[in-house]
Amino acid sequence: MSVSRQKKVYIPTTARKNQYITVGFPLTEAILAAFPDAPSCYEALSQIVFKLADEHELINVHVIANDKLPVVRYHSESYCFPTSEQLRIFYNPAYHEARQLHTTPDFTARKFRVVFLATGGDIRVNSAAFHAKVQHFVEQLKPLLPVQNVPIKVRDHQHLSYDFFAKAKGNKETYGYKLRAIDSRYHARECNLPDNHSALCYVTISMPVNRQILSQFKAAQDADYGNLYQSISQAFIDAAQSKQLSRVAMVANGLTPLVRNSKYEKLQTTAESQMIGFDPNAEAPAPITHWDSSKLVDSIKFAIVASKSDVTDEGYGRFMNQVEEALQSFTSSLNLDRERVDMILRFHQHISYSK
Structure with a gap:
């Protein structure tokens, strides 16, 4: 394989591109007390946000004032629904616009978070322009807040997702x-x-657990699925390590896996989310596995994290090719019906900083 080809990864043209940026700051007592005559602090702040967003042509904006974690995915229809811990937002960036405030009655939020969803055509090509708009938004938001020098956290999330089959x-x-x-x-x-x-x-x-998987591992009638999860976990880890991918995880307990940099963030698993912490600088960390042997899940979630050497312009393509080769080996060992199984692969790039 030529060097130039090694730096590229060939992805189906049906792949979905997504980007969203969150801007958040703590709701201190001083901020909450600054709006005594407003219907609520959240409504007053959201009106400031929406007006400023309009000026910067940011046209799909969600304000979250109930401490729920935004989870953003592509969908042909626009809708969002809350769980006890998350706000799940589905939209098509080519068509959908929004400006919504999300609150919970009688709940005092600890954080005020604004979610900007990328809109328009080629999301990845226009990602820098979108981020620049949000940067300008943040600079103009600061003097409008009732308390100065509030620490503002900016997180930029970008995804490429496609069916591996x-x-x-x-x-x-x-x-x-x-x-x-x-x-x-x-x-x-x-x-x-x-x-x-x-x-x-x-x-x-994300790999669905169907009848083919259950019958292959003779788990269809089992009340204990530990052997099923152990076998799949080992097959996945072996395939990954054969391609020099050591930062791996598998989750099969019904929780949503959230990958975090353990060097900078505290990890706390909740009723809905399984936190998975990796330090990209750590050498050869042990695989992470979480499963509930008493529960048969609809799908098993896997994660493969890039190492420090992968986080370069030349490294990402090589990393993704290693991932695809490992998944080819892994799925072949399971003998999956590729015409009937959707195995969704999502490539994540995240950055964060404080302003």
């Missing part, structure tokens, strides 16, 4: 992505990031 379903056309780090892409488009920003790159895979 798309080719078997007849979607054979691919596009060669020369994946680049976010800061490099942004710098080339004159959108500069603070030097102290942190970055994390990883892949998540």
Whole structure:
């Protein structure tokens, strides 16, 4: 394989691109007390946000004032629904607009979070321009807040998602992505990031647990699924390590896996979320597995995190090719019906910094 080809990964042209940016700050007592005559502090702050967002042509905006975690995904229809811990937002960036305030009656939020969803055409090409708009928004928001010097956290989330078995379903056309780090892409488009920003790159895979899987491991009638999960976990870890991918995790307990940089963030598993912590600088960390042997899940979630050496313009393409080769080996060992199974792979690039 040529060097230039190694730097690219060939992804189905049906892949979905997504980007959203969150801007958040703590709701201190001083901020809450600054709006005694307003219907609520949240409504007053949201009106400031919506007016400023309109000025910057940010047209899909959700204000979250109930401490729920935003989870954003593509969908042909626009809708969002809350769980006890999350706000799940589905939309098509080509068509959908929104400006919504999300609160919970009689609940005092600890954080005020604004979620900006990317809109328009090629999301990845226009990601720097979108981020620059949000940067300008933050700079103009600061003096409008009732308390000065409030620490504002900016998080930029970008995804490429596709069915790993798309080719078997007849979607054979691919596009060669020369994946680049976010800061490099942004710098080339004159959108500069603070030097102290942190970055994390990883892949998540969702594999449905169907009758074929159950019968293959003779687990259809079992009340204890530990052997099923152990066998699948070992097959996944072996396939990943054969391609020099050591930062891996598997979750099969019904919780939503959330990958975090353990060097900077405290990890706390909740009733809905399974926190998975990786330090990209750590050498050869042990695989992480979480499953509930008494519960048969609808799908098993996997994660593969890029190492420090992968987080370069040349490294991402190589990393993704290693991931695809490992998944080819892993899924072949399970003998999955590629024409009938959707195995969704999502490539994540995240950056965060404080303003």
